[in-house]
Amino acid sequence: MTLVQIDNLSLKYSKRMVLSNVSFEVSSGEIVTIVGPNGSGKTSLLRAIIGALKPSRGRVLLKSDIRFGYVPQKLHIDETLPITVSRFLRLPRNVNGSAIDAALLQAGLPDLAKVQMSHLSGGQFQRVLLARALIDKPDILLLDEATQGLDQRGSASFYKQIEKVRQETGCAVLMISHELHVVMSASDRVICLNGHVCCEGTPAVVASAPEYRALFGADTGGALALYQHHHDHSHDDDHERQYQSETKH
Amino acid sequence: MLDDFLVRANLAGIGVAFAAAPLGCFVVWRRMAYFGDATAHAAILGVALSLAFSLSIFIGTVIVALLMAFTVSLLSDRGYAMDTLLGVLAHSTLAFGLVAVSFLSGIRIDLMAYLFGDILAVSRSDLGVIWIGAGLVVALVAWRWTALLTSTLNEDLAHAGGIDPKREKIVLTCALAITVAVSIKVVGVLLIAAMLIIPAAAARVFSKTPERMVLVAGAIGTLSVLVGLRVAYIIDTPAGPSIVCVAALAFLLSSVTKGLSTKE
Structure with missing residues (x-):
């Protein structure tokens, strides 16, 4: 199709x-x-x-x-905007907790749900972006x-x-x-x-x-x-x- | 209970703090602080026009604030530098407003009341307008919350998720105009931006998610109103500015907290 x-x-x-x-x-x-x-x-x-x-x-x-599952070339998150990895994964559509755990596990980042997006390394950030694109x-x-x-x-x-x-x-x-x-x-x-x-x-x-x-x-x-x-x-x-x-x- | 002017003042202030909390967070996240300021300054022109045409102050200021906000959006899309544009528009609308007010010779108006607010003179009907306006803003932001947040994070992520960031910007602009209009009586046009930005900025340190930041900003705003009015009553200082001073102290406190926590 x-x-x-x-x-x-x-x-x-x-x-x-x-x-x-x-x-x-x-x-x-x-x-x-x-x-x-x-x-x-x-x-x-x-x-x-x-x-x-x-x-x-x-x-x-x-x-x-x-x-669409879109992974942009660059994503800058403003320092003034607090957002955890798990909250970020629930944008723009809400998904349940088990889907988030599964997505993070698949991305190889099982322990990062509560970490601030701004504290991630470049590679971790990129994998979270992909996880978010896939989750929906x-x-x-x-x-x-x-x-x-x-x-x-x-x-x-x-x-x-x-x-x-x-x-x-x-x-x-x-x-x-x-x-x-x-x-x-x-x-x-x-x-x-x-x-x-x-x-x-x-x-x-x-x-x-x-x-x-x-x-x-x-x-x-x-x-x-x-x-x-x-x-x-x-x-x-x-x-x-x-x-x-x-x-x- | 509403017969007491202090009760009315507190309720009016809390209404403004509620509307300002979610909106202030977006103003901070999207770096629109100057934009909020410009919209507020333009409101004085709205006051003059309302008096000239015998409109309600609320309607007049909402219209002018909206016009201002859309003019800024339009011109910034055409490639003017945002800070220059806002510097020009904010102060020229304020100046035109002040000049326009001086033409209204038939009506005696207390200009200071519009510039710095007159929260102690809030009437029952003012209170009604403030709470309806605040309720409208909170409902609007709550309704569009996810779309607004996604657009704020990244416009392309919003597009990919079927959200039109331009439409969300219009929602924010309307909410801002309403907030400005209902805040005039409480803190005046010169201090509205302070009510938007300071509680939100102070809330940043205590927040891990956007939702939490809005709630904390609302709490700090409310606290600033209650403490500020109390202080103004006890040591006889102007009410609106006293509220902003308390909010500023809360910001100072949060900055110190941040400094201490990063040292550990």
């Missing part, structure tokens, strides 16, 4: 064109990853799906009564660089948990990620975005795209070059340079 269908979506952000003519869809049970350089409109795309940004053209069609049994998880601040082990177990959730609940996952080795192994489909959809397909197909190789050439060796892939349009040089400058960080 199609959960999210994006039709020729164009977005302007303070007069700058952020996205133009983006179309794709996500069906239930799929794991789709969006990759792309900084400023390529990845976050804007997710925000358009949840309705935080209005399209200037095109549209976003959603399954009726769709439930979403149709689709939207993850915006959700493994930021996690070490490799933390990030690996994070993706393992997502895979497990997908198997158990059949929810779809649409995520933005920079960790392409994970993307390769964990996604059903990859969308390469740079203001428009550069290429889309199975990880193998996208991985063979020239700009994609420019980004990951060093650590993927020659293996990905085996895949054949034809672009439907050509790219200018600065596109590639953007990728390269990003890998240097």
